[in-house]
Amino acid sequence: xxxxxxxxxxxxxxxxxxxxxxxxxxxxxxxxxxxxxxxxxxxxxxxxxxxxxxxxxxxxxxxxxxxxxxxxxxxxxxxxxxxxxxxxxxxxxxxxxxxxxxxxxxxxxxxxxxxxxxxxxxxxxxxxxxxxxxxxxxxxxxxxxxxxxxxxxxxxxxxxxxxxxxxxxxxxxxxxxxxxxxxxxxxxxxxxxxxxxxxxxxxxxxxxxxxxxxxxxxxxxxxxxxxxxxxxxxxxxxxxxxxxxxxxxxxxxxxxxxxxxxxxxxxxxxxxxxxxxxx
Amino acid sequence: xxxxxxxxxxxxxxxxxxxxxxxxxxxxxxxxxxxxxxxxxxxxxxxxxxxxxxxxxxxxxxxxxxxxxxxxxxxxxxxxxxxxxxxxxxxxxxxxxxxxxxxxxxxxxxxxxxxxxxxxxxxxxxxxxxxxxxxxxxxxxxxxxxxxxxxxxxxxxxxxxxxxxxxxxxxxxxxxxxxxxxxxxxxxxxxxxxxxxxxxxxxxxxxxxxxxxxxxxxxxxxxxxxxxxxxxxxxxxxxxxxxxxxxxxxxxxxxxxxxxxxxxxxxxxxxxxxxxxxxxxxxxxxxxxxxxxxxxxxxxxxxxxxxxxxxxxxxxxxxxxxxxxxxxxxxxxxxxxxxxxx
Numbered sequence: 001x002x003x004x005x006x007x008x009x010x011x012x013x014x015x016x017x018x019x020x021x022x023x024x025x026x027x028x029x030x031x032x033x034x035x036x037x038x039x040x041x042x043x044x045x046x047x048x049x050x051x052x053x054x055x056x057x058x059x060x061x062x063x064x065x066x067x068x069x070x071x072x073x074x075x076x077x078x079x080x081x082x083x084x085x086x087x088x089x090x091x092x093x094x095x096x097x098x099x100x101x102x103x104x105x106x107x108x109x110x111x112x113x114x115x116x117x118x119x120x121x122x123x124x125x126x127x128x129x130x131x132x133x134x135x136x137x138x139x140x141x142x143x144x145x146x147x148x149x150x151x152x153x154x155x156x157x158x159x160x161x162x163x164x165x166x167x168x169x170x171x172x173x174x175x176x177x178x179x180x181x182x183x184x185x186x187x188x189x190x191x192x193x194x195x196x197x198x199x200x201x202x203x204x205x206x207x208x209x210x211x212x213x214x215x216x217x218x219x220x221x222x223x224x225x226x227x228x229x230x231x232x233x234x235x236x237x238x239x240x241x242x243x244x245x246x247x248x249x250x251x252x253x254x255x256x257x258x259x260x261x262x263x264x265x266x267x268x269x270x271x272x273x274x275x276x277x278x279x
Numbered sequence: 280x281x282x283x284x285x286x287x288x289x290x291x292x293x294x295x296x297x298x299x300x301x302x303x304x305x306x307x308x309x310x311x312x313x314x315x316x317x318x319x320x321x322x323x324x325x326x327x328x329x330x331x332x333x334x335x336x337x338x339x340x341x342x343x344x345x346x347x348x349x350x351x352x353x354x355x356x357x358x359x360x361x362x363x364x365x366x367x368x369x370x371x372x373x374x375x376x377x378x379x380x381x382x383x384x385x386x387x388x389x390x391x392x393x394x395x396x397x398x399x400x401x402x403x404x405x406x407x408x409x410x411x412x413x414x415x416x417x418x419x420x421x422x423x424x425x426x427x428x429x430x431x432x433x434x435x436x437x438x439x440x441x442x443x444x445x446x447x448x449x450x451x452x453x454x455x456x457x458x459x460x461x462x463x464x465x466x467x468x469x470x471x472x473x474x475x476x477x478x479x480x481x482x483x484x485x486x487x488x489x490x491x492x493x494x495x496x497x498x499x500x501x502x503x504x505x506x507x508x509x510x511x512x513x514x515x516x517x518x519x520x521x522x523x524x525x526x527x528x529x530x531x532x533x534x535x536x537x538x539x540x541x542x543x544x545x546x547x548x549x550x551x552x553x554x555x556x557x558x559x560x561x562x563x564x565x566x567x568x569x570x571x572x573x574x575x576x577x578x579x580x581x582x583x584x585x586x587x588x589x590x591x592x593x594x595x596x597x598x599x600x601x602x603x604x605x606x607x608x609x610x611x612x613x614x615x616x617x618x619x620x621x
Contacts, residue, residue: 051616058619118437118482119498140482219490222483223442226618236349238443239611240374 025253032246042247052231052248056255059228062142062217063210066149071203073150074157075195081158082165094162097155109148109219113139116147116220140222148216153209157202164198165191197267204263208256228252308543310339312362317344318489319564320407320508327560332550338543348374351533355380360533363540364547367529370445372403373600374607375531382532388545391552395587397597398569403529406551407560408567410507410525410586410595411446414518419501425454425522428502429477436501438477439494442484444614445603446524447474449596450504453522459595463602467610471617484618492516507586511565525586525595527569561585 033039046052077097084090100108115121116138123135138144168191176186214229223230228248235245313329315321321344329340343362348371354360367375375381381402389404398405413428415421419436422428428438428450440447449462451473457466482500485491492509494500495516507523510516530551532544550556557568558576567573567587574588582589603610 049612051612051619054619055615113497113499117497117499137482218486222439223486224481224484224618226615231615234611234615237347238370239608240348240352240378241608242352 028246029250031242032250034243034246042243043251045244046247046251055226055228055231056248056252058225059211059252060255062145062149062225062227063207065146066153066210067203067207069146069150070153070157070206071199074154074161074202075199077154078158078161078165081162094159097158100152100155105152105215106219108152109216112144112148112151112220116144139220140224142221142225144220144222145217145225145227148220149210149213152216153206156205156209157199160202161195161198164195168194200263200267204260208260211252211256308338308539310341311364311540311543311547312341312343313364313547314343314346314350314362315366316346320566323560323563326563327556327558328547328551331553331556332547335550336543336546338546340547347371351375351380351531352378355534358535360535363532363536364530364544365533367403367531369527369529369598369600370603372400372529372531373604376402377604380534382534382536382541384532384548385541385545388542389548389552391549392554393571394552394569395571398527400529403531404548404551405527405529405569406548407528408525408569408586408592409528410520410523410591411441411504412507412518412520412523413502414495414505414510414516415502416495416498417515417517421517421519422502423519423521425450426456429454429473431477431480434502436480437482437499438480439483439485439491439500439503440477440481441491441504442486442618444610445598445607446504447614448610449598450522450524451477453596459522462596463599465602465606465610467606467613471613474617478617478620508564508566511584520586520591521594523586523595525592525597 032042035041038044081090081093081097084093113120117123118135120138122138123132126132126136138147172190172194173186176190177183181189212229213227214233217223217225217227218230221227232245232248235241235248313324315324321342325342329342333339346366351365351367351371352375354362372381383401384404386399391399391404394405413422413425416436420434422430422434427434440450448465448467448470451470452462452466453459454477455469455473457469483490483494485494485503488506488509491503491505492513495503495505495510496513498515504524505518507518507520510518530544530548532541536544551568552570554568554570554572554576557570557573560566560568561573561577565584565586567585573585574582577585577588583591585591586595
């Protein structure tokens with residue numbers, strides 16, 4: 001009876017996930033082999049054309065760099081907020097981080113053009129100070145994409161990291177200090193390992209989100225750096241090759257899932273090592 | 280408790296009544312839906328064509344945007360189109376015809392006022408000519424042809440072109456000396472070779488018309504391609520219609536649209552052929568309507584501002600979409616390779 005009741009509460013959510021998410025993904029997988037004469041024709045074309053695989057590689061490269069940079073900056077930012085004495089300032093800075101979620105990605109991306117463009121704030125300052133004599137290319141290349149994606153996705157790392165840090169049992173740190181550990185050692189041996197899972201989860205999330213990014217690469221990359229989402233757009237809206245689009249998406253999905261399992265395994269290993277070390 | 284049940288029953292009953300009311304009203308269309316591109320172009324469609332149509336017929340038109348080829352295809356494949364009329368670029372029209380995504384038009388029901396012959400198709404009606412033109416920073420040296428645009432020594436500066444091989448490949452051929460009436464079938468090898476010359480100077484392969492104009496207005500690039508309506512009257516940007524790409528936008532009806540709604544759409548299409556309506560749109564945004572009688576409704580001093588008037592059409596090129604269709608998939612693949620520097 002109790003079990004059935006629990007299912008009753010879960011059912012609407014379950015239905016929503018199945019109908020709004022799982023079935024469309026399944027349909028996409030089916031579209032990719034939707035050619036009775038030759039089921040794998042789309043995949044064959046994909047793998048026979050180096051350019052598409054290269055686009056996948058570039059996308060993973062940018063996603064990986066974004067995840068690393070978000071992890072690094074996010075950790076520093078979260079730690080800085082965590083160490084603030086005044087609760088009011090902590091709330092203020094968390095608020096400024098969270099507030100960026102309310103501003104449209106498009107507006108934020110275009111704002112970078114004003115700052116990074118040839119005629120933008122940075123280049124004008126550099127030119128005025130005679131540091132450079134021609135504008136530096138800060139957008140319309142991979143650097144531009146990275147700046148944009150890191151900026152957009154940073155809060156996704158900062159907020160869970162802050163939550164993990166403030167949820168930490170302070171007595172552990174106090175105990176380490178009472179046993180004579182230096183602040184540096186307390187951080188690296190106690191604090192960092194305990195917040196690592198949150199850092200890893202946040203970075204993984206950023207990695208996965210960057211894989212499907214469309215607006216930022218299209219605008220800040222000047223479309224000179226093709227990523228999977230922009231190529232998918234041209235498959236669907238320009239040459240109307242849905243089968244190829246589905247095959248490319250399925251490939252991306254497969255690689256992502258594989259990477260995710262790899263990551264789970266790594267994480268599982270590190271936490272079991274920790275347990276062993278603890279015992 | 281009892282009240283709650285009664286309330287529910289009442290709700291069900293009223294839902295049933297309203298459902299049967301819509302079924303009865305199916306013969307009598309009171310509202311149709313139109314998908315367009317939004318922005319100022321959408322506002323022009325509203326003021327020039329939708330408002331007079333609603334006044335005359337009493338049928339309301341609801342606008343949605345932006346249109347895309349993917350949306351038409353998804354809509355038709357689901358078997359239940361959610362709009363009755365859709366804006367089509369000439370590229371989408373060619374593809375939509377190949378895939379059978381459109382209903383044929385009833386030209387007798389449209390009963391158009393005289394329009395240019397190029398705006399008549401079995402599956403769509405052309406309604407707005409725009410030009411993708413060569414434009415430049417007004418302080419820079421003025422180019423006259425695409426060959427000048429390609430000439431990095433005499434016309435130095437960053438450039439931008441559309442992220443669209445169906446436009447970029449023909450202009451590369453023009454720059455290479457191919458006459459505009461001999462562009463098709465496209466010589467892909469020659470076009471891509473010519474494009475390699477200019478690749479280092481391209482900052483942006485633009486994807487939206489708004490972006491193409493902003494790049495020039497912000498001086499992010501010195502030379503670029505953009506739509507004439509986007510830089511019209513901008514003090515720091517000059518442009519020329521010479522060797523511009525004259526492109527027609529169409530209206531089409533997604534396959535599976537019920538006949539009575541199609542009939543209402545034909546009445547709307549009639550409204551888009553009237554020169555006095557087109558003049559309203561042309562005051563808001565300098566794209567030409569498809570009417571053959573525009574000279575009578577446009578002030579003489581403004582004639583040179585539009586893509587098809589004052590001889591502007593003759594100095595531009597148009598795309599042969601059937602010929603493009605033959606090479607589209609191959610060209611798209613090579614385009615991605617080209618952008619990656621392969």
